[in-house]
Amino acid sequence: MSITAALPETGSSLNPSNSAPPRFDPKTDLPGGFWNFFLPLHQIFTPRQQELAVRRAEVLQSAVDGNKPCAMAGRSHCRPGARTSETR
Numbered sequence: 001m002s003i004t005a006a007l008p009e010t011g012s013s014l015n016p017s018n019s020a021p022p023r024f025d026p027k028t029d030l031p032g033g034f035w036n037f038f039l040p041l042h043q044i045f046t047p048r049q050q051e052l053a054v055r056r057a058e059v060l061q062s063a064v065d066g067n068k069p070c071a072m073a074g075r076s077h078c079r080p081g082a083r084t085s086e087t088r
Contacts, residue, residue, distance in 0.1 A: 026038075
């Protein structure tokens with residue numbers, strides 16, 4: 001399953017990035033052995049990075065909707081709608 005974070009209005013990526021040129025083959029166009037080193041790391045870390053990107057988009061949208069995150073979540077004085085001056 002692939003997760004991508006996109007802007008709802010346009011469907012474009014939240015974090016556009018550069019891409020390899022057409023016809024690029026990492027197995028032959030990268031230094032010898034690099035692809036074998038890189039691929040397992042990519043397979044491990046890419047899904048987590050994509051999950052974090054989606055979560056970040058959700059938190060940002062929630063903040064835009066008025067639900068600001070609390071830096072001290074889980075504390076008794078950290079409640080939804082609390083103002084910074086009320087938490088000190």
